[in-house]
Amino acid sequence: MRFLDQVRAAVRKNNSLVCVGLDPLPEKFPAHIQELDQSVFEFNKYIIDATHDLVCAYKPQAAHYHARGAEDQLLMTIEYIKDNYPDIPVILDSKRGDIGSTADQYAKEAFERYGADAVTINPYMGIDTVEPFTRYEDKGTILLCRTSNPGAGAIQNLKIGDQFLYEVIAETAMKDWNSNNNIMLVVGATNPDELKRIREITGDMTFLVPGLGAQGGDVEATVKSGLNSAGEGIIVNSSRGIIYAGNDENFAEAARAAAIELRDQVNQYR
Ligand SMILES: O=c1ccn([C@@H]2O[C@H](COP(=O)(O)O)[C@@H](O)[C@H]2O)c(=O)[nH]1
Numbered sequence: 001m002r003f004l005d006q007v008r009a010a011v012r013k014n015n016s017l018v019c020v021g022l023d024p025l026p027e028k029f030p031a032h033i034q035e036l037d038q039s040v041f042e043f044n045k046y047i048i049d050a051t052h053d054l055v056c057a058y059k060p061q062a063a064h065y066h067a068r069g070a071e072d073q074l075l076m077t078i079e080y081i082k083d084n085y086p087d088i089p090v091i092l093d094s095k096r097g098d099i100g101s102t103a104d105q106y107a108k109e110a111f112e113r114y115g116a117d118a119v120t121i122n123p124y125m126g127i128d129t130v131e132p133f134t135r136y137e138d139k140g141t142i143l144l145c146r147t148s149n150p151g152a153g154a155i156q157n158l159k160i161g162d163q164f165l166y167e168v169i170a171e172t173a174m175k176d177w178n179s180n181n182n183i184m185l186v187v188g189a190t191n192p193d194e195l196k197r198i199r200e201i202t203g204d205m206t207f208l209v210p211g212l213g214a215q216g217g218d219v220e221a222t223v224k225s226g227l228n229s230a231g232e233g234i235i236v237n238s239s240r241g242i243i244y245a246g247n248d249e250n251f252a253e254a255a256r257a258a259a260i261e262l263r264d265q266v267n268q269y270r
Helices: 003-012 037-051 071-084 098-112 127-134 165-175 192-202 219-226 251-268
Strands: 018-022 059-060 091-096 120-122 139-147 184-187 206-208 236-240
Touching: 003 139, 018 037, 037 071, 037 251, 059 071, 059 192, 071 219, 091 098, 091 139, 098 120, 098 127, 120 127, 127 139, 139 165, 139 192, 165 184, 165 192, 165 206, 184 192, 192 219, 219 236, 219 251, 236 251
Parallel strands: 018 059, 018 236, 059 091, 091 120, 120 139, 139 184, 184 206, 206 236
Antiparallel strands: none
């Protein structure tokens, strides 16, 4: 099934636009998990088991695995989701971007080595660096457009003629690069005005929207600015706000409660 169809099916099955980010920081794990051999995978397993019926996607962030040599546990995590909850797509957040021959390898890494359903990439180097990803027609390619971090505006809101850079990216992605209809955009929840503008530019395109929870984005403004004409079109990510909602032996229940709260807040404004 194509990534966008997977997302749509999961949104409808679980009545949820929430994506749980799997950003493991072992020092934040409860003590009894820290002691385990494969603590990253074990932690993720608890979080996934506790939230699988509340989400439309999972998003492991690659640096959190690479930084501690835990690539094997990233793979185990993705395989665990696929084996146990095959209806829930996995977005590998690795923000890759390089010349075509290297991008070929990054695409192979994301889609063939890890078996991700979608990957985040940096569009800064142009179409020849994006095509190695979009060539995988059933997979999703999610381009950074207007990111959630405080410094983003200094670059992404630069004027190019009469447009902002993020508007150029959104328009180019939609009009010129999306011939396989598998491109999506990352648009931060911390900037609802830009989110609204990007929605105007791109019609019903799907966005990955990080920035709620730990980064303080406003749920109401995000949902009202981001929804498409079907009342969908946003994959709302929260990582730390959900997976570190508790830090004792009840951490998985705390994550579940946080995911329910976010799902319900989002649905309130749909
Ligand atoms: O613009 C962006 C793009 C990606 N991210 C990633 O999303 C999560 C957010 O984590 P929280 O704990 O919910 O803040 C993290 O993996 C980022 O690398 C982003 O925040 N903003």
